[in-house]
Amino acid sequence: MRVDFFQCFFAATRFLVERLQAVNNFVTNLMHILVIGLYGCVLSLCFRLFSQKIEQDEEKHKKQKKYRRELLHLEQRIIRAFYKYKEYIMRPKITIVGAGFVGSTAAHWIAAKELGDIVLIDIVEGIPQGKGLDLLEASPIEGFDLHITGTNEYAETANSDVIVVTSGAPRKPGMSREDLIKINANITGDCISKAAPLSPNAVIIMVNNPLDTMAYLAKQVSGFPKNRVVGQAGVLDSARYRTFIAQEAGVSVEDVQAMLMGGHGDEMVPLTRFTTIGGIPVTEFISPERLNAIVDRARKGGGEIVNLLKTGSAYYAPSAATVQMVEAVLRDKKRVIPCAAYLEGEYGLSDIYFGVPVVLGAGGVEKVLELPLNADELAQVQKSAEVVKSSTEALKAM
Ligand SMILES: NC(=O)c1ccc[n+]([C@@H]2O[C@H](COP(=O)([O-])OP(=O)(O)OC[C@H]3O[C@@H](n4cnc5c(N)ncnc54)[C@H](O)[C@@H]3O)[C@@H](O)[C@H]2O)c1
Numbered sequence: 001m002r003v004d005f006f007q008c009f010f011a012a013t014r015f016l017v018e019r020l021q022a023v024n025n026f027v028t029n030l031m032h033i034l035v036i037g038l039y040g041c042v043l044s045l046c047f048r049l050f051s052q053k054i055e056q057d058e059e060k061h062k063k064q065k066k067y068r069r070e071l072l073h074l075e076q077r078i079i080r081a082f083y084k085y086k087e088y089i090m091r092p093k094i095t096i097v098g099a100g101f102v103g104s105t106a107a108h109w110i111a112a113k114e115l116g117d118i119v120l121i122d123i124v125e126g127i128p129q130g131k132g133l134d135l136l137e138a139s140p141i142e143g144f145d146l147h148i149t150g151t152n153e154y155a156e157t158a159n160s161d162v163i164v165v166t167s168g169a170p171r172k173p174g175m176s177r178e179d180l181i182k183i184n185a186n187i188t189g190d191c192i193s194k195a196a197p198l199s200p201n202a203v204i205i206m207v208n209n210p211l212d213t214m215a216y217l218a219k220q221v222s223g224f225p226k227n228r229v230v231g232q233a234g235v236l237d238s239a240r241y242r243t244f245i246a247q248e249a250g251v252s253v254e255d256v257q258a259m260l261m262g263g264h265g266d267e268m269v270p271l272t273r274f275t276t277i278g279g280i281p282v283t284e285f286i287s288p289e290r291l292n293a294i295v296d297r298a299r300k301g302g303g304e305i306v307n308l309l310k311t312g313s314a315y316y317a318p319s320a321a322t323v324q325m326v327e328a329v330l331r332d333k334k335r336v337i338p339c340a341a342y343l344e345g346e347y348g349l350s351d352i353y354f355g356v357p358v359v360l361g362a363g364g365v366e367k368v369l370e371l372p373l374n375a376d377e378l379a380q381v382q383k384s385a386e387v388v389k390s391s392t393e394a395l396k397a398m
Pocket residue numbers: 097098099100101102103121122123124127166167168169170171184187190191206207208209211232233236264312313314315318
């Protein structure tokens with residue numbers, strides 16, 4: 001009778017430990033740990049009682065030894081499972097939807113910075129798996145310890161801390177803005193409706209174009225609060241602007257600080273008044289004419305790369321900009337950067353996603369900063385907002 005009881009007991013405990021090792025879900029693991037802990041206590045109590053009662057003959061001794069070995073083995077497995085669990089709860093999980101140029105390069109930057117485990121998901125079979133494995137195989141050389149998964153199944157993305165959405169077609173010659181909105185709205189709707197319910201606490205970072213409109217759609221489809229859906233555009237636009245300023249002034253890019261606002265690319269509003277080099281106004285280094293030329297080049301920065309590449313669009317700088325935002329969220333850095341945020345009255349704008357200075361941290365957009373704009377800057381912002389509004393209206397009409 002006693003032997004049967006112990007055999008059942010070991011089998012049940014083994015089963016639980018195996019489940020613990022297989023499932024990487026916070027709540028499930030926590031429940032398993034509690035149950036196993038309880039089992040462990042009961043097990044050791046039974047073992048003590050049993051040991052006291054057991055007769056001292058040879059046969060019983062053998063059994064006792066066997067049980068002790070089994071107990072020791074289980075204990076080691078529980079400890080290993082515990083460490084694996086600890087690893088999972090300590091390392092954030094980042095899902096990247098779209099394993100194209102921007103998505104896979106973002107995965108590369110994330111791995112290099114060891115920001116967290118990566119799930120790369122795409123609609124095309126083999127692409128995320130191949131790119132994920134390729135990146136993972138770079139880990140012994142580059143020395144990053146991460147789990148990198150390539151998949152076509154959203155189940156693998158469950159419990160992500162950040163979801164980056166890069167799935168979408170770029171605008172092709174002859175394609176109208178509305179055509180692009182339609183194509184990418186279908187893709188975005190599909191991806192967000194599958195990814196968001198599985199990661200209800202994630203911060204969503206939108207990257208696909210038209211950026212402000214897709215961010216608006218992502219908020220609608222996910223039902224997430226406004227602070228947890230944010231778009232990447234301003235970090236890239238300001239990086240381009242900062243690069244050209246550093247080149248012109250002959251200084252380090254690290255010392256060029258700039259803030260800009262507005263829609264992505266052609267609609268951006270650079271705030272030269274808020275641009276400094278090492279804390280010194282940029283106008284002390286660069287003439288107004290040259291500064292205007294730089295602003296113009298930064299506005300058309302995306303097109304400049306497209307013209308050079310002939311096929312495809314920029315991806316190194318866009319993905320680096322996105323990963324700066326991922327890092328700000330995961331490490332709660334509270335970066336003051338331009339992002340597409342949902343506005344409710346700020347700058348006189350409502351119910352649109354628009355590029356504004358924000359504080360980006362663990363809570364996503366923790367604050368929208370309202371700068372004291374002069375009449376000229378405000379007029380530029382309003383003009384840019386008209387373009388973004390018309391895109392958003394086109395989306396609503398679909
Ligand atoms: N916001 C920015 O600053 C910025 C900068 C550059 C590019 N972009 C935009 O980012 C997007 C991606 O650019 P890219 O160069 O990586 O394009 P890409 O074509 O290389 O990659 C897009 C990927 O999305 C995948 N995809 C399409 N439909 C999908 C779906 N329903 N589910 C999952 N995956 C799907 C495709 O298979 C492809 O692998 C484009 O919309 C582009 O305009 C934005």
